[in-house]
Amino acid sequence: MQIHHIAIICSDYKVSKKFYTEVLGLNVIREVYREERRS
Numbered sequence: 001m002q003i004h005h006i007a008i009i010c011s012d013y014k015v016s017k018k019f020y021t022e023v024l025g026l027n028v029i030r031e032v033y034r035e036e037r038r039s
Contacts, residue, residue: 010016020026 008016008020017028021028
């Protein structure tokens with residue numbers, strides 16, 4: 001079984017991204033920003 005994708009909702013994107021990439025060692029393959037939803 002493989003993970004296809006995950007979505008993370010957080011209050012501080014930069015801090016959360018640092019945790020997931022630097023502490024947990026996960027890789028960001030693609031990021032999507034939707035201007036109309038500011039997300």
